[in-house]
Amino acid sequence: MVKGRFAPSPTGRMHLGNVFCALLSWLSAKSQGGEWLLRIEDLDPQRSRREYADQLMSDLEWLGLTWDNTPVWQSNRGEIYEHYLQKLRELHLIYPCFCTRADIMATQAPHESDGRVVYKGTCRPKGGALAEEPTTPATLRMMVQDAVIPFCDGHYGRHDINLTEHCGDYIVRRKDGAWAYQLAVVVDDALMGVTEIVRGRDLLLSSPQQIHLRRVLFADDPSVPSDLHFFHHPLLCNTQGLRLCKRDKAMDLEYLRANGTSPQAVTGRLAHLAGLIPEPVPLRPETLLKDFSRGKVPTEDIIV
Ligand code: GLU
Numbered sequence: 001m002v003k004g005r006f007a008p009s010p011t012g013r014m015h016l017g018n019v020f021c022a023l024l025s026w027l028s029a030k031s032q033g034g035e036w037l038l039r040i041e042d043l044d045p046q047r048s049r050r051e052y053a054d055q056l057m058s059d060l061e062w063l064g065l066t067w068d069n070t071p072v073w074q075s076n077r078g079e080i081y082e083h084y085l086q087k088l089r090e091l092h093l094i095y096p097c098f099c100t101r102a103d104i105m106a107t108q109a110p111h112e113s114d115g116r117v118v119y120k121g122t123c124r125p126k127g128g129a130l131a132e133e134p135t136t137p138a139t140l141r142m143m144v145q146d147a148v149i150p151f152c153d154g155h156y157g158r159h160d161i162n163l164t165e166h167c168g169d170y171i172v173r174r175k176d177g178a179w180a181y182q183l184a185v186v187v188d189d190a191l192m193g194v195t196e197i198v199r200g201r202d203l204l205l206s207s208p209q210q211i212h213l214r215r216v217l218f219a220d221d222p223s224v225p226s227d228l229h230f231f232h233h234p235l236l237c238n239t240q241g242l243r244l245c246k247r248d249k250a251m252d253l254e255y256l257r258a259n260g261t262s263p264q265a266v267t268g269r270l271a272h273l274a275g276l277i278p279e280p281v282p283l284r285p286e287t288l289l290k291d292f293s294r295g296k297v298p299t300e301d302i303i304v
Contacts, residue, residue, distance in 0.1 A: 020270050263284075
């Protein structure tokens, strides 16, 4: 069975960009007779708030985007992440890193100016990872291979990414003990039985890292689906061409709901932006199921 998921971070009120993602992933899973799962990605103790998560669930219900099963809260899953971290330890694939951000920035070549930070392996132990972790707090990094990971996105096509050049050894646990997004997302998608990931194209290039880690952790686990499909969608942008964010107040659900906008109007507007209907007429999400096709969604980012 197809299992899709929506995995928001409760760091503010949802804006139209988040709802666009929720709607497309819901439509994709439900139009194939599948399940749509909800995972609250509340790993960042400084930025995540319970009231945002409650609000987010209330907004999804208001929109008619109902989820299957009980929502998964990442903040409750520390022991599970620890179990898989231990597996990486036993495989000698992780090591402690003491570099500061300034150290890492100092190793960046000038051409790497697209905002990506590539870790050059300064703390990588020579000849295999350390068995013992130090007693002082350290970031834990996952070793990547110097090999190309081919990956095919259902919307943006094939990408051949060499993780050494793309990101280098990446963080699986932060120095303050917080779990890193990449580890948590891979473990959760695998254990929740997710078969398709529909999300914004800002995460497109995280996919090869996730494919790599999933292979390392779950390739020999028959309970984890062997097939995982990715479909990244364009981002909604403001009139300056910048991706919608919490500062674009008129685009968030707090503003829209306070101003009497109906959930059907929100859905119709987003469905129109997604290329699913010719005019932005108010409608409920299930009305879109019959004719839904991911192929109708544009690849260029969308100005709202
Ligand atoms: N929690 C992430 C976000 O809200 C999304 C993670 C994912 O879909 O993989 O941006």
